[in-house]
Amino acid sequence: MSEAQRSLRDYYKEDDVHVREQKPSLIERLRNRFPFLGTKRGIAVVVAVVLLIIGGGLAGLAALPRGNGGRGDSDPDGLIKDDAHFYGQSPAVYPSPEMEVSGSGSSDAFTRAKTLVGRMTLEEKVSLTGGVPSKNGCAGTLPAVERLGFPGLCLHDAGQGLRATDFVNAWNRNLTLHRARAMGGEFRKKGVNVLLGPSVGPVGRVVRGGRNWESFSVDPYLAGALTSETIRGVQGAGVITSTKHFIANEQETHRMQKMPREAVSSNVDDRTMHELYLWPFYDAVKAGTGNVMCSYQRINNSYGCQNSKSLNGLLKTELGFQGWVVSDWDAQHAGTAAALAGMDVAMPVPRDFWGDRLVEAVRNGSVSEARVTDMVVRVLASWYRMGQDEDFPAPGVGMPKDMREPHRIVDARNSSSRQVLLDGAVEGHVLVKNVNRTLPLKEPRLLSVFGYSARAADEQTGQGGGFPDSLTFGAQPISWQEVEAGFTMNEDFDWSDIGFNGTLISGGGSGAPAASALISPMDALKAQADKDGTALQWGFTRGDPSVHPASDACLVFGNAWASESYDRPGLYDNYTDGLILHVAQRCASTIVVLHNAGPRLVDQWIDHANITAVLFAHLPGQASGTALTALLYGRANPSGKLPYTVARNESDYGAVASPDLPDTRHKNFPQSNFTEGVYIDYRHFDREERAPRFPFGFGLSYTTFAYGNLTVTPVRNASTRAFAAGQTREGGPPALWDVVARVSADVANTGSVDGAEVAQLYVGIPSGPVRQLRGFEKPVLAAGSAARVEFALTRRDLSIWDVEAQGWRLQDGTYGVWVGGNSRDLPLRGNLTVVN
Template identity: 60%
Template sequence: MVLLTTRVAIGFAAALFTPFACAQDVITSDTHFYGQSPPVYPSPNATGLGNWADAYSKAKTFVSQLSLEEKVNLTAGGPETNGCSGSIPAIPRLNFPGMCLSDAGNGLRSTDFVSSWPSGMSVGASWNIDLAKSRAVGMASEFRVKGVNVALGPVVGPLGRIAVGGRNWEGFSNDPYLCGSLAAETVTGIQSTGVITSTKHFIANEQETNRNPSGNVSAVSSNIDDKTMHELCLWPFQDAVHAGSGNIMCSYNRINNSYGCDNSKTLNGLLKTELGFQGFVVSDWGAQHAGVASAQAGLDMAMPGPGSFWGSNLTMAVNNGSVPESRIDDMATRIIATWYQFGQDKTFTSPGIGVPKNLAQPHDTVVGTNSSYKKTLFDGAVEGHVLVKNQNGALPLKSPKLISLFGYSAKAPDNFDVNNGGWNNGGSSLGPQDTVTANRTTTHSQIASNGTLISGGGSGANQPAYISSPFEALSQRAYDDGSALLWDFHSSAPNVDPTSDACVVVGNAWATEGADRPGLRDDFTDGLVLGVAARCAKTVVVLHNAGVRLVDRFVDHPNVSALIFAHTPGQDAGRALVALLYGDANPSGKMPYSVPRNETDYGGLQNATLPEGVYEYYPQSEFGEGVYIDYRGFDKRNVTPRYEFGFGLSYTTFTFGNVAAVLAGGGCGKAPYMYPTEEVVPGGRADLWNVVATVTAEVTNAGDVAGAEVAQLYVGVPGGPVRQLRGFEKVFLQPGEKREVSFGLTRRDLSTWDVVAQEWLLQRGTYRVYVGASSRDLPLTTSLKI
């Protein structure tokens, strides 16, 4: 049996300023990780770190009263008695009602009387932590009313490494700092209601292609070095654990050739030891691939059921000595402690009461929607739109008399299939979206042609209480204004009334769980835009995009006056768009990813990895680019994107000034808390969260319209990327108003992961500091010297 990985004996004071030992950008021979996942045993018992002590005290008392069979029953899903994605059976004699786990991180699906919330990518585009938290609270209130103990989200993996990734829309951003910050607010918000978050998918789960074994082909292996793991993939999970996430879901893929739910290095070593995770680990549905091995590797709960691995076989494994009963005790204790931690033993709704097994059959009505969160739903939809082109002030529209509306994503969806879980809810297949017209020259899964795209597909899809389409919202506006509206949703070359004040073309980019996208643009939509622009002097393009969408085929056309990335805005899609088009709301969204000019700009990170050569049956995805994805990669390779990370336009203008950066404690040697400690809290070493420097700047609304700007802080850490996001603040300003923004930089923010010391270490040297409106619009610069 291999002991837990230990730190190399190295003087902390000396090591603190030791630059990363290898000058290479990527460590392909990293003995701690790359290519073969090292064993880390035994699985550590949780001890009740931080504010978990009381929950653990209660849980240990509870578990001590259970038989072995009862403890084992807690570790896997039971019989399906409701519509929950997974259920843990009750233990009536101890007043444990069981647990309901349900999809997903963007709203409760497969039931009625719930909302379609703006999806993760729209939250990322808002760059608004307050809105993210409000959304989380509102969304979780629906889960709670419906009796869902565990909401299967938020998503922080995939992180968007692969541009065509089918699930990128479920997560917040391609940047680990932005993703982690919004994930932490989401975890805090959801769990404030007593609902447990299942932060997923742990870890390095960056493609849908070959995510599961099929026939003789195993799941893809994400081969990643230790430095990249910590500075990129693990970062947002660390934020979620620090925020108190009660559950982590392990992923389908292999990590360094060991399955995610059987991987002792990632589960025992990284999650439960290094991050001090106190909750329980649940498998993604069907992601368990071993019995004894997964138990010893740190898996605590298998879903959707015990299958052939656990259940009576796990009991047998304990009885024959293959698995120590202490491991079963820790599994059960972690699960019950999490139940206690969020007060679910007190006033929580009966598990699954509002999630009927079959919506098409008579069932009790349990209303989850709450009018208190109407504004949050609407604001989230609005702020998830990003205006990236506005030629000659084309927007907002100024008292138009005639609007012409085109495009398949402008109309309400064609159907709502209650037997299939509702609109846009096709599980791991294309489902109801697989209806693209046969006479189109695009691949069938490029677009969702049957109506407004409010979310992507699969388990992350959410359920609308209603859908406000652009057509419906524009129709209402025409009624209110006494103006006119013409429309054509289906023609590839529609007729255009030359007296139109503006022509709005609404398309989309479809993505779903279970399949990576076949491309980043489609001929039909590009041709539609160009056809309308050829006949209309003011053409406004709106894309409901569940992922990156390339636009270079049409964006430079002189009549394409405006372009909006609408993302996946949820049920208020149309209402939000019209508010922005007419200036009732001022655009404030920013790109949570970069949009390049061509596919080749990704430098190998466009498409998913496929089996090939000697790896015909064991596909290997080499994370050889290290931390250089998205804007970090574009900066490194000196590639100019079409729209950079953090970019977004407004109807007003903002200026920045008076930047200052101050090191806490006066600098090196005067702030002892800047040095590593041994204390571990949920999320890692306690000192990592200490603020060691502060940057301030001023933002002024220099225009004549009230609006919001996202002040962004980037830092060049010695030895790392030229700049990395390390702070942001969204400020709402009246015309002429000035406000100071302040960014606290933690020890982790300014450190790099040292693979030899196995520590986050500050670096001796000069840290360049940048403040501005995007990753490439940074008018303010200063520095910190350590």
């Protein structure tokens, strides 16, 4: 390779990871290195070489040496020391597609955005491609263009809402929609233009993943369905959603660059990318999300926010995304490379990469002005489409810089959302064990309560930026070190220092909200005991508390904490397990309640004869205690289902139980190889024929249900032919969403208590996993009544990603169809035959 070619390659490479300052312009770099290029003949050479390398959508980049032993990319011991080793692993896709009029980029919003941007100077346009330091409590601020009346934008965190509730376990589309409307209304009143959520990445590949709790489910169908409802609800209130983190962002360990170590690379094959990690983003784009956030880590060894394959190729071309791409905070690693790859806005600030240097890049031809124009049109079109140009609060008006200082209070609460929060908390609890009808409780005479997760914090205070401080529990005998004693220690893991020694209502990190008024389990239990005349005893500070022998029932609380920036150190802890066993040995009716931010192993004690009921309370939000007592005392009937599989042993999850750590050769370039493909969670357990402790979709009720009368009906004249070229709209080819078959079944409440059941549809696709979730409905049934549930199967639901044809393909063959109450309890079985 010539020196000129190498220089051009280095300039245009996607994974420009070592850049600390914006590089000089391409022409300047070449002139400095090759003085003859200042002549006319030299300029002709530059043009020829540029065309050679970037012609045909930069296809030439894929043919560059991949560094398999190339000069200078490793030392004699095999340690890779230069990212040149990875060139070409992520295919190059250029140019970045411009926004079109169709779809959610409605004609009016698009036209108005084009008109406004057309009146801007280059400098004004560039100013809207990067954030500025916030003068209020917004996590990110896009500046105003006062000359033209654009007020700027406030971007803020908390995909769980300004008040937290974990809704996914409810498996309830309508409840998710109402929750999203409430969230959108709160954000709007605060002057937040962009809600930084929902999160569908991580999907949950790594079982210990620290941010799994922020996303909906390890199953892409369930995640996509609830993401759609969230986007419709939030944007229906006039607030832009930022669907994140794009893409394959599956572990916190080494997620960010820490020189000389680069961020971890998620190495994903094409079929797995489409059928698992990209799947919920299809739903998000189809629902019209105005924004997508690119992720910190590398994707096939190219950083997520300058990866042209993922941004230009997958998102803007294949999915037809018409919104704008924002970086995760400080996830920008280059200037020109990021702009050309499809990133539109840098947050929280563009540092030295954009700003004046992006203006310079446009003027010297490194980045076209058309590209910058498209970046800004995408931003303003979403602003117009949400109606934020009219009757929208000033950006960040209700977001104080420091909650502890005097500030204007904007009360965003809505009394109508209280019931939504409570319903979400109730349906988010999953009952996994209930022998001898232990629950619901029947006015016990003496109730004993143990475990730190029963009580609220001693203190909850705000800090700058509006984030809650760590919950404070005073001088407690229970220390973090005691609880983590059961975890496997590793120097590559960092430990969260945020308080967990009390009831959990949310996980930690940027997605964690503050509760305006928390009702802890103990608060609610005291009120219930007072009403019933029940004597209460409790102990929260010892692992071996005294247990009154006359206790009618003993409640033992524990939690499993997770947070952004940290992967969970384990899936159980010896302190809590020891406490549970200690109480169970002394109390014949021990009820365990776990507040868990993800799967929690229970096999150390689940089969103990005295442990008669177990509730996975998950992250119930501020209505925690109210929801729990409603369930414990039978005012509500459990209907939640697990959105993940609970294994018997951590090893049952396989290699994905823990985050990937670098081997010696990749010490500075950590690699996470997704060699398991689509086989995570229940797909893995099915393939391995391994029995879980609690299967995906599992959850008990105080009543019983029966299924019957399955019908599978192909839709007449449904098209099953290959898609025509160029027929892509938001969410991919429109025909991808055509219904090709319908499935229906009867669900009956055969018990004596009113209840709701999540009827689940699974399909076995030829050359795919044993079965995959492809539908769910949640009828509410009075005791003794029945309902017929119906599911629509689209072409996408039944297709595989054809790597050779680079498209979704509906195969000829027989597809298994199952309906039942969880992935391992499917009493109804049928078949669907597809003939193209």
